[in-house]
Amino acid sequence: MSTLADQVAIVTGSGRGIGRAIAEALLQEGANIVISDINEELCQTTAAEINKQAGREAALAVPCNVTDGASVAKMVEAVMAKWSRIDILVNNAGITRDALFMRMSQEQWQAVIDTNLTSAFKVTQPVLKVMSKQRSGRIINIASTTGVHGNFGQVNYAAAKAGLIGFTKTIALEYASRNITSNAVAPGFIDTAMTQALGEEIISKVIEKIPLGRMGTPEDIARAVVFFAGPGAYVTGQVMEVNGGLYT
Ligand SMILES: NC(=O)c1ccc[n+]([C@@H]2O[C@H](COP(=O)([O-])OP(=O)(O)OC[C@H]3O[C@@H](n4cnc5c(N)ncnc54)[C@H](O)[C@@H]3O)[C@@H](O)[C@H]2O)c1
Numbered sequence: 001m002s003t004l005a006d007q008v009a010i011v012t013g014s015g016r017g018i019g020r021a022i023a024e025a026l027l028q029e030g031a032n033i034v035i036s037d038i039n040e041e042l043c044q045t046t047a048a049e050i051n052k053q054a055g056r057e058a059a060l061a062v063p064c065n066v067t068d069g070a071s072v073a074k075m076v077e078a079v080m081a082k083w084s085r086i087d088i089l090v091n092n093a094g095i096t097r098d099a100l101f102m103r104m105s106q107e108q109w110q111a112v113i114d115t116n117l118t119s120a121f122k123v124t125q126p127v128l129k130v131m132s133k134q135r136s137g138r139i140i141n142i143a144s145t146t147g148v149h150g151n152f153g154q155v156n157y158a159a160a161k162a163g164l165i166g167f168t169k170t171i172a173l174e175y176a177s178r179n180i181t182s183n184a185v186a187p188g189f190i191d192t193a194m195t196q197a198l199g200e201e202i203i204s205k206v207i208e209k210i211p212l213g214r215m216g217t218p219e220d221i222a223r224a225v226v227f228f229a230g231p232g233a234y235v236t237g238q239v240m241e242v243n244g245g246l247y248t
Helices: 017-028 040-054 069-083 106-134 145-149 155-178 200-209 218-229
Strands: 008-012 032-036 059-061 088-091 137-142 180-187 239-242
Touching: 008 017, 008 069, 008 106, 017 032, 017 040, 017 088, 017 137, 017 218, 032 040, 032 069, 040 059, 059 069, 069 106, 088 106, 088 218, 106 137, 106 155, 106 180, 137 155, 137 218, 145 155, 145 180, 145 239, 155 180, 180 218, 218 239
Parallel strands: 008 032, 008 088, 032 059, 088 137, 137 180, 180 239
Antiparallel strands: none
């Protein structure tokens, strides 16, 4: 039986990578999904491909820039016009702008804070208004092991993801009484365009350190999200590291 039948899920940054895999996994559990991405073309083609594979009109393409409140408001309006409810929000959109601390520009710092942290404030607030009225909901934030342990060259990203973990735990406390849970998945080293950009040499050095001996896949992350999204998850304020055993 589908665990998420008739539910509506928004996944930000779901045009490709981890976000797309999350959207596909939620759809397999029966949910209707909102494919949302700053890249409009990616958004439309991904939603069209997913609908074709699913054989039903389960994916709605809604281009949205998560750093722009007006764009977010339009997305929420479009979802409510189509389905009149929002059950699951996955704050997944994210970027990297890596540099060692002393070489990091204020632009690099701000771009990552805006896209990876302030976006969660901008998207979650209007969605929680809807979920509060429904008296149910699931918020799942895609953090990073970097937000838990830190990482060379990623002070902006580590600060944003650590902030997102604090955000997750506080929303969990404030909304538990409305039957809304808030959890985070912290991926380790996952095979997507974001990590491919690091180049083969760095990738093979990191893989050597991963106890399970391989990079994670977007589907590995999607399975954790499906768990938190499920109706029986008696869990809130939790951070699940999905990292193949690499805790540094
Ligand atoms: N790949 C990894 O190893 C890894 C590890 C830890 C955490 N993460 C996190 O997982 C999430 C997804 O990463 P990914 O590897 O799939 O990256 P990706 O670059 O493949 O995909 C990110 C998507 O987000 C979209 N996006 C970027 N800025 C946006 C904005 N302002 N508004 C809306 N959409 C925007 C992009 O267009 C892209 O489609 C990110 O939050 C990332 O920080 C990834």
